[in-house]
Amino acid sequence: MELKLNSKNxxxxxDKVDKxxxxxxxxLYPNFNFDQDITARIKTLDDAIxxxxxxxxxxAVLAYKGSNEQMKGVAAFARLSIVREALNQGWKADFSKDxxxxxxxxxxxxxxxxxxxxxAFTAASACVGARxxxxxxxxxxxxxxxFEPEYREFNTL
Amino acid sequence: xxxSNLNQNTENLIHFxxxxxxxxxxxxxxxxxxxxxxxxxxxxxxxFQGQLVEIDDRPITEKVKxxxxxxxxxxxxxxxxxxxxxxxxxxxxxxxxxxxxxxIICQVLNEGWIADYSNDDQDKYEPIWExxxxxxxxxxxxxxxPRFTHVGARQAFKTIELLKYACTQFRGIFxxxxxxx
Numbered sequence: 001m002e003l004k005l006n007s008k009n010x011x012x013x014x015d016k017v018d019k020x021x022x023x024x025x026x027x028l029y030p031n032f033n034f035d036q037d038i039t040a041r042i043k044t045l046d047d048a049i050x051x052x053x054x055x056x057x058x059x060a061v062l063a064y065k066g067s068n069e070q071m072k073g074v075a076a077f078a079r080l081s082i083v084r085e086a087l088n089q090g091w092k093a094d095f096s097k098d099x100x101x102x103x104x105x106x107x108x109x110x111x112x113x114x115x116x117x118x119x120a121f122t123a124a125s126a127c128v129g130a131r132x133x134x135x136x137x138x139x140x141x142x143x144x145x146x147f148e149p150e151y152r153e154f155n156t157l
Numbered sequence: 158x159x160x161s162n163l164n165q166n167t168e169n170l171i172h173f174x175x176x177x178x179x180x181x182x183x184x185x186x187x188x189x190x191x192x193x194x195x196x197x198x199x200x201x202x203x204x205f206q207g208q209l210v211e212i213d214d215r216p217i218t219e220k221v222k223x224x225x226x227x228x229x230x231x232x233x234x235x236x237x238x239x240x241x242x243x244x245x246x247x248x249x250x251x252x253x254x255x256x257x258x259x260x261i262i263c264q265v266l267n268e269g270w271i272a273d274y275s276n277d278d279q280d281k282y283e284p285i286w287e288x289x290x291x292x293x294x295x296x297x298x299x300x301x302x303p304r305f306t307h308v309g310a311r312q313a314f315k316t317i318e319l320l321k322y323a324c325t326q327f328r329g330i331f332x333x334x335x336x337x338x
Contacts, residue, residue, distance in 0.1 A: 054249070055245070055247045055249075055250060057240075057243060057245065057247065057250045058247060058249050058250050058253070061240065061250070061253055064236070066236060068234050068236055068237065070234075070237055070257055070260050070261060070264075071234070071236045071237060071240075071257075073256070073257070073260050073311050074240065074253050074256055074257045074260070077252075077253060077256045077334075078249065078253050081249055081252065081253075082249075092337050093337060095288035095294075095336070096288075096290055103307070105305055105306060105307045106274075106305065106306055107274075107304055107305035107306075108274035108275050108304045108305070110275070113274075113275075114274055114306065117305055120307065127285070127286050127287075127288060127294070128283075128284070128285065128286065128307050128308050128335075129286065129294070129308070129331075129334075129335030129336070130335060130336050130337050131252055131256075131334055131335055131336070131337060154309050154311075155274075155306050155308075155309030155310060155311075156274075156309070156310055157264075157271050157272065157310040157311060
């Protein structure tokens with residue numbers, strides 16, 4: 001009799017357990033790469049959603065497909081919040097610590113609209129907020145490019 | 158008595174016409190009279206009960222002191238009312254609710270102006286916050302962003318004054334979606 005485990009569930013368990021638990025999972029599934037970079041695992045919004053627990057109301061906001069500008073903005077904000085939580089893997093921006101926090105910013109390109117332009121960092125002394133901050137500049141660049149349409153929707157009225 | 162009061166208070170701004178037994182006054186002139194002679198407001202409103210809806214020409218920062226004030230000027234849709242009435246404790250949903258409140262406030266204060274990042278000639282001001290332990294985020298400075306954006310059009314303002322006002326008057330709302338507790 002074979003026991004089957006979904007790779008996403010295995011990865012979710014691996015992310016939560018201690019060192020001994022990680023070793024156990026690696027020995028159980030020697031051919032699965034538990035240590036792959038988070039950017040290899042989170043390529044779409046659905047990938048991010050799979051990593052984050054959400055209540056019904058948040059699901060309803062994420063699923064909004066109407067034309068109301070404010071609701072579209074809120075849905076984009078919620079989607080980027082989910083992406084941020086998945087990419088940060090438990091790290092949370094803490095303004096009481098004077099540590100850098102990174103976020104992507106966009107610039108308008110003719111014929112294209114707002115597009116990923118790079119990253120900026122923020123500290124406790126001066127910032128643009130924590131809700132969409134990422135823990136490294138690499139993650140900010142990745143998020144800005146991979147989720148460019150979501151950032152564009154968030155940034156545009 | 159009424160006619161003499163009207164004439165006294167509104168001078169030549171209100172034009173009366175004798176028509177049958179009625180005195181006719183144009184609504185436009187009555188409203189002008191109210192604006193020019195605030196002391197006549199009560200009497201004119203009593204005379205034309207329910208017929209004179211005054212134009213509120215106070216600055217937008219005088220009209221919008223609370224989120225409810227903003228909502229009065231920005232009627233919410235059914236979807237928005239559903240989200241605004243959220244009573245749960247999920248932090249991401251609460252952040253979404255407050256993000257929407259801040260977006261509505263921004264849109265109302267901007268009075269129809271919308272940040273257009275394709276327009277280099279249009280100045281847009283975005284907030285920079287300062288964090289203080291025990292206080293949270295407070296307005297620190299502004300960023301002028303003609304073509305790029307750190308926070309997006311939903312948090313961009315047409316003037317520095319409006320930006321400062323929003324960040325100060327509605328600091329609590331901004332804090333509730335900018336900070337992760």
